[in-house]
Amino acid sequence: MEELKHNNWKLSRKFFTFGVVGVVNTLIDWVVFYVLCSILPPSSQSVSIAKAASYFVGMCCSFVLNTQWTFRDNINASKMKNLSAYIPVSFRFLLVGLFCLGINNLIYLVLSDRQGFEIFPLIVTTLVTYIVGFGLNNIWTYGKINNEIKD
Numbered sequence: 001m002e003e004l005k006h007n008n009w010k011l012s013r014k015f016f017t018f019g020v021v022g023v024v025n026t027l028i029d030w031v032v033f034y035v036l037c038s039i040l041p042p043s044s045q046s047v048s049i050a051k052a053a054s055y056f057v058g059m060c061c062s063f064v065l066n067t068q069w070t071f072r073d074n075i076n077a078s079k080m081k082n083l084s085a086y087i088p089v090s091f092r093f094l095l096v097g098l099f100c101l102g103i104n105n106l107i108y109l110v111l112s113d114r115q116g117f118e119i120f121p122l123i124v125t126t127l128v129t130y131i132v133g134f135g136l137n138n139i140w141t142y143g144k145i146n147n148e149i150k151d
Contacts (some may be wrong), residue, residue, distance in 0.1 A: 010073065011138075014070055014071065014073075014134075014138060015134060017069055017070040018066065018070045018130075018133075018134045018137070018138075019130065021062055021065040021066050021069065021070055022062070022126070022130050022133075024061065024065065025058035025059070025061050025062045025065075026058065026126055028054075028057055028058045028061055029054045029055055029057065029058035030054070030122060031054075032050075032053065032054035032057050032058070033050050033051060033053075033054035033117065033122075034117050036049075036050035036053060036054060037050050037117045044109065047108075047109075047112075048105060048109070051104070051105055051108060052101060052105065055097075055101050055104055055105075056097075056101075059093075059094075059097040059101075062097070063090060063093050063097075066093075066137065066142075067086070067089065067093075067142075071137070071138070071141075071142035074142040074143065089141060089142065092140055092141040093137065093141050096133060096136040096137055096140065096141055097133075099132075099136070100129040100132055100133045100136075103125070103128060103129055103132060104125045104128075104129050107121065107124055107125045107128060108121045108122070108125050111124055111125075
């Protein structure tokens with residue numbers, strides 16, 4: 001029972017820190033998206049390009065912060081001294097990010113008028129990708145990392 005409480009606390013901490021990282025990434029995403037929407041001509045293609053670019057910038061920040069902070073308990077630091085150890089993790093993180101990007105763009109385009117920056121679709125896409133991204137990263141990206149890395 002005590003172990004279950006400890007595991008629930010660890011999962012809650014990860015969910016919370018993933019959220020904090022997500023807030024930072026969301027702010028970065030939204031600022032980049034706003035700037036790109038301001039300089040690109042208004043069209044659904046420009047909005048999609050701006051959203052993809054802003055999401056990618058946030059995703060790069062997310063990888064660094066989540067690897068070093070949110071999921072650090074999943075990583076044996078002595079095994080991660082070689083940069084090549086990050087390749088499978090970053091590849092899985094990228095796949096999860098691309099999957100969430102697809103969800104992100106689809107929801108945004110369905111909920112928006114496709115003419116630029118809109119807050120309601122951004123909030124919905126953020127909530128959905130937060131839940132999906134946390135689940136996939138916790139279970140798949142960082143779930144069994146130490147078993148894959150050779151000493």
